[in-house]
Amino acid sequence: MPSPRSKYDAVVVGCGVLGLSIANELTRKGLKVAVVGRELPEDVQSTGFASPWAGANWHSFAVNEAERRRDGYTHDQFARLAKEIPHLCERRPYFYYWSEEGNWQEPWYKDLVFGYRLLSPSEVPAPFKFGVTYESYTLNTPLYLQHLAKTLRDSSVPIIRHRLSSLDEAYSLPQIGHVNLVINATGLGARTLLGVEDPLVFPAKGQTVLVRAPDVKECYSHVDKLARPGQSSYIIPRPGPEAHVILGGCFLPNDWSTGPVPEVATMILQEAHKLCPKLDGKGGKGSWKDIEIVSHNVGLRPVREGGLRCEVEERWTGRDRKDLLPKGGKVIDGRKVAVVHAYGIGPAGYQSSLGVAKEVGGLVDGWLKKNGQGKRAKL
Amino acid sequence: MPSPRSKYDAVVVGCGVLGLSIANELTRKGLKVAVVGRELPEDVQSTGFASPWAGANWHSFAVNEAERRRDGYTHDQFARLAKEIPHLCERRPYFYYWSEEGNWQEPWYKDLVFGYRLLSPSEVPAPFKFGVTYESYTLNTPLYLQHLAKTLRDSSVPIIRHRLSSLDEAYSLPQIGHVNLVINATGLGARTLLGVEDPLVFPAKGQTVLVRAPDVKECYSHVDKLARPGQSSYIIPRPGPEAHVILGGCFLPNDWSTGPVPEVATMILQEAHKLCPKLDGKGGKGSWKDIEIVSHNVGLRPVREGGLRCEVEERWTGRDRKDLLPKGGKVIDGRKVAVVHAYGIGPAGYQSSLGVAKEVGGLVDGWLKKNGQGKRAKL
Numbered sequence: 001m002p003s004p005r006s007k008y009d010a011v012v013v014g015c016g017v018l019g020l021s022i023a024n025e026l027t028r029k030g031l032k033v034a035v036v037g038r039e040l041p042e043d044v045q046s047t048g049f050a051s052p053w054a055g056a057n058w059h060s061f062a063v064n065e066a067e068r069r070r071d072g073y074t075h076d077q078f079a080r081l082a083k084e085i086p087h088l089c090e091r092r093p094y095f096y097y098w099s100e101e102g103n104w105q106e107p108w109y110k111d112l113v114f115g116y117r118l119l120s121p122s123e124v125p126a127p128f129k130f131g132v133t134y135e136s137y138t139l140n141t142p143l144y145l146q147h148l149a150k151t152l153r154d155s156s157v158p159i160i161r162h163r164l165s166s167l168d169e170a171y172s173l174p175q176i177g178h179v180n181l182v183i184n185a186t187g188l189g190a191r192t193l194l195g196v197e198d199p200l201v202f203p204a205k206g207q208t209v210l211v212r213a214p215d216v217k218e219c220y221s222h223v224d225k226l227a228r229p230g231q232s233s234y235i236i237p238r239p240g241p242e243a244h245v246i247l248g249g250c251f252l253p254n255d256w257s258t259g260p261v262p263e264v265a266t267m268i269l270q271e272a273h274k275l276c277p278k279l280d281g282k283g284g285k286g287s288w289k290d291i292e293i294v295s296h297n298v299g300l301r302p303v304r305e306g307g308l309r310c311e312v313e314e315r316w317t318g319r320d321r322k323d324l325l326p327k328g329g330k331v332i333d334g335r336k337v338a339v340v341h342a343y344g345i346g347p348a349g350y351q352s353s354l355g356v357a358k359e360v361g362g363l364v365d366g367w368l369k370k371n372g373q374g375k376r377a378k379l
Numbered sequence: 380m381p382s383p384r385s386k387y388d389a390v391v392v393g394c395g396v397l398g399l400s401i402a403n404e405l406t407r408k409g410l411k412v413a414v415v416g417r418e419l420p421e422d423v424q425s426t427g428f429a430s431p432w433a434g435a436n437w438h439s440f441a442v443n444e445a446e447r448r449r450d451g452y453t454h455d456q457f458a459r460l461a462k463e464i465p466h467l468c469e470r471r472p473y474f475y476y477w478s479e480e481g482n483w484q485e486p487w488y489k490d491l492v493f494g495y496r497l498l499s500p501s502e503v504p505a506p507f508k509f510g511v512t513y514e515s516y517t518l519n520t521p522l523y524l525q526h527l528a529k530t531l532r533d534s535s536v537p538i539i540r541h542r543l544s545s546l547d548e549a550y551s552l553p554q555i556g557h558v559n560l561v562i563n564a565t566g567l568g569a570r571t572l573l574g575v576e577d578p579l580v581f582p583a584k585g586q587t588v589l590v591r592a593p594d595v596k597e598c599y600s601h602v603d604k605l606a607r608p609g610q611s612s613y614i615i616p617r618p619g620p621e622a623h624v625i626l627g628g629c630f631l632p633n634d635w636s637t638g639p640v641p642e643v644a645t646m647i648l649q650e651a652h653k654l655c656p657k658l659d660g661k662g663g664k665g666s667w668k669d670i671e672i673v674s675h676n677v678g679l680r681p682v683r684e685g686g687l688r689c690e691v692e693e694r695w696t697g698r699d700r701k702d703l704l705p706k707g708g709k710v711i712d713g714r715k716v717a718v719v720h721a722y723g724i725g726p727a728g729y730q731s732s733l734g735v736a737k738e739v740g741g742l743v744d745g746w747l748k749k750n751g752q753g754k755r756a757k758l
Contacts, residue, residue, distance in 0.1 A: 038424050045417050045542040047427055048637075163424040165639065165675040192638030194675070212706075256635035258427075259571030260544065265703050289702045296544040296573070296703070324644050326672045327591075 007177050008032050010364065011170045014185030015041050015159065016051040016302075017141075017353045018342055020148035022183050025357035026364060027155050034176045038163040038189070041149035044142040047258040050187060051145055053206065053299025055236035055246045056350035057138040057219050059094070060109050067307065067348075068108055070355025075112055077354040078137040088147055090239040092138050094219040095119075097128035097275065103223050104132060127274065128222060138219060139350055140238040165326050167195035168317045171337050180337045181367065183360060187302030190309075190343040195320040198309070201344055203300035205255035206248065207264045209272075210294040213279050214243040220275040226267070233271035235279070244294060245279070247272040251347065253303065260296035269293075304344020310356060312363050313339050338367050386556050387411050389743065390549045393564030394420050394538065395430040395681075396520075396732045397721055399527035401562050404736035405743060406534050413555045417542040417568070420528035423521040426637040429566060430524055432585065432678025434615035434625045435729035436517040436598050438473070439488050446686065446727075447487055449734025454491055456733040457516040467526055468518050469618040473598040474498075476507035476654065482602050483511060506653065507601060517598060518729055519617040544705050546574035547696045550716050559716045560746065562739060566681030569688075569722040574699040577688070580723055582679035584634035585627065586643045588651075589673040592658050593622040599654040605646070612650035614658070623673060624658070626651040630726065632682065639675035648672075683723020689735060691742050692718050717746050 012023045015037030023035045037049075044052040058078055060071040081089040091114070098104050110116040119131035149159055160175050170182040186193055191201040221234040230253075236246045247268050269288040277284030279291050317335045318325065340363050342356055391402045394416030402414045416428075423431040437457055439450040460468040470493070477483050489495040498510035528538055539554050549561040565572055570580040600613040609632075615625045626647050648667040656663030658670050696714045697704065719742050721735055 045540065046425060048425060161424065163674065165672075189638070192640065194641065197641065256637070258635070259568070261571065262573065262576065262700060262703055269702070293544075293703065293705045295542065295705055321641060323648070323668045324641055324672065324675070326674055 008034050008179050010181040010183060011036060011173065011176055011179050012183040012185060013037065013164060013170050014187060014189070014343070015039055015149075016049050016185060016187055017054075017145065017148070017349045018187070018345060018356055019183070019185035020145065020152065021353040021357040022185055022342060022360045023152055023157060024148060025361045026183075027152065027157055029361055029365070031364070033157055034173075035152065035157060035159045036162040036164070036170065036173060036176075037159070038161070040159060040161055041145040044145065047298060047300065050299045050301050051349065052142050053208065053297050054141045054350055055138070055208075055234070055248065056141050057092075057094070057236045058136045058351045059219070060107070060351060061348055062108060067352065070352040070359060071348070072109070072112060073355035073358055074351055074353055075109070075137070078139070082137055085147070087140065087240045088144050089137055089139050091135050092218055092237065093133060093135050095131060095133050097124055097131045097220075097222040099127065099129050099224050101130065104130065110134070125277075128224075136219075138236055138239060140240045141350065143240060144350070165194055166321065166324070167193055167339060168320070168325055171317050171335065178335075180335070181364065182337070182339045184339050184341045185343055187343050188300060190302075190341075194324055195315075196341075198304070198344070200305040202254050202303055202305070203256050204303045204346065205250065205252040205257065206299050206301055206347070207250050207260050207268070208297045208299075209247045209265050209268050210297055211245050211247055211279065212243050212292045212294055213237070213245045213281065215278045215281065215283075216245050216276060218276070222271075222275055226271065228264075228267065231264070231267060233268070233275060235272050235276050247279075251301070256300065258298050258300070260298050265296050301347050302344060303346040308345045308352070308356065309341045309343055310359055310363070311341055312367050313341060315339060340364060340367070387413050387558050389560040389562060390415060390552065390555055390558050391562040391564060392416065392543060392546075392549050393566060393568070393722070394418055394528075395428050395564060395566055396433075396524065396527070396728045397566070397724060397735055398562070398564035399524065399531065400732040400736040401564055401721060401739045402531055402536060403527060404740045405562075406531065406536055408740055408744070410743070412536055413552075414531065414536060414538045415541040415543070415549065415552060415555075416538070417540070419538060419540055420524040423524065426677060426679065429678045429680050430728060431521050432587065432676050433520045433729055434517070434587075434613070434627065435520050436471075436473070436615045437515045437730045438598070438600075439486070439730060440727055441487060446731065449731040449738060450727070451488070451491060452734035452737055453730055453732055454488070454516070457518070461516055464526070466519065466619045467523050468516055470514050471517050471597055471616065472512060472514050474510060474512050476503055476510045476599075476601040478506065478508050478603050480509065483509065489513070504656075507603075515598070517615055517618060519619045520729065522619065523729070544573055545700065545703070546572055546718060547699070547704055550696050550714065557714075559714070560743065561716070561718045563718050563720045564722055566722050567679060569681075569720075573703055574694075575720075577683070577723070579684040581633050581682055581684070582635050583682045583725065584629065584631040584636065585678050585680055585726070586629050586639050586647070587676045587678075588626045588644055588647050589676055590624050590626055590658065591622050591671045591673055592616070592624045592660065594657045594660065594662075595624050595655060597655070601650075601654055605650065607643075607646065610643070610646060612647070612654060614651050614655050626658075630680070635679065637677050637679070639677050644675050680726050681723060682725040687724045687731070687735065688720045688722055689738055689742070690720055691746050692720060694718060719743060719746070
């Protein structure tokens, strides 16, 4: 059946940092897109998505060429953002410590970041023995989400609250009409969204303590093993006048619970104070109990075994899980359509976001050209 | 230290059906209250609270005198509501079926509801053998939440989005100022809210299918054991012009996951069609696959081992978990205050809500009188 003419070129599903970044990228390419999400970018207190809870700093975990490309591109874009909008993104010194030789591997990005060097023993605070420093970028994540959303709205891109039970609904939303292309940036939702149902997707619970610490302008972490499995220790100051700092953390696979656990918070504060004593607001002469707490936070990272799924899939509407499909919106009519999947980024959402968006843009270009729609979209 | 004069008499924490009902009850008593919540009543797509996802019908699970009193009172209030605002609440026929003698116990409310009687064998559809019928009330839960919120706002009660990490914060909210009384209607949040941290609280995942079925005006359920543990089968039509019907369900303790599982949805649809074949929109001549699905839903019921906690606790601010308390808002100053707990209602939120609100109102009266504040609150 021939596809009916669409008012929009594509619908992006998901209002996390990936969905919004992708929507901006496609808009810049001249496509007319709409964004839908169960959560909106303003819902910065919602545990329904991970993005508001992230630190976030650029500290790449890339383990392959595709990941390095995404993170590297995002790094360079953050450099530009830091110059243009410093309250969203700032270049800051980073310090990583460890206690046993061999706990640190030279990272792939040592020539990408600024001033990478090993610390001399005298520069490393007890109880740690080794350390490295460089400069990279930190973001104010709730503000950055608002910034991405504002950029979209300034370009007349609608951002609509609409909870989908199936991927198919996105091709015929009542507010948008028919489209032939959907970007699936549903994160953890990809596990149960009908027509996707990716069993490789699972949550990794992260807990943090948001504190106020005007003296702390640097990122810190140590890579030593902690007593509890899944626990780690990191400090990420957020740009902006509030002097907020995120203290982490943990990474607990398959834990869906969204409540902060007091014992974890205590561990986070104690370890953070070891890493950076001046967090106490008394120049390091106080204790972890002096740290000025703002809130206790939990976010569920959208992890995927094997990493991000970023690929085009051609499909027909109304065929997957036919018996369970909602009949809402326009009638599902067996149209041949495409989805570009972009979910499962785990803990690397912000630092890979603009690279992922660029990659999705390339996949969309390719699909449009292949389907003779290149001209329409002014590519 | 003497308490500073408060602009408000009490803060209600939690925007679920209990929090809003309690806030209305206290307002009617002449108290000046404010409501705060991580979710607002409008967030009917948020899995952060249970209330938008409920059926709900009045079908009491009460097992003791306190529960019977709450449910009975709510029943009579629903009767009034059904007369006043029929698109929110309607009296409907109920049918309960079962297959083995002894699967049904005569309920405590048989003289409270209308027309309670056992069905004759000819009235019971195969494969069931026994049945009972009566008339009771069903609610349109998302609309009812909006109604409760509107009633509050019409009385100038502020409903503020504010996520708390600790109970103490509620006594000194930046937007509200100092209060000496807090109502803790945080549901599942009571498990980790600092200063409460009730280990008896846990979620029970419920999954439903929201469908459109204009022919179905009655509630149905069967009480037979199903193949999967925790599965059940019920049908609750929602009042209103959309002809929405909730099909359930399951009750999965300690499952925090918020995604609908396709296999559970299939079971729900199949069992519901057995209970009420005309759900198929073809007068029962079709199959479960013909049911018009609107969406697949999940809600986490806020259960508490031992049932609802409904009691006054006198306490001092700033003493519990001192090291982990956020320092936001006004300074925490060791004031003697009170909390009325009202959380852990499990699957009985709506049908007990107005009874719980009345009970909380009584506890508040008692506390105010004891503390010589009765006159102030015009009780």
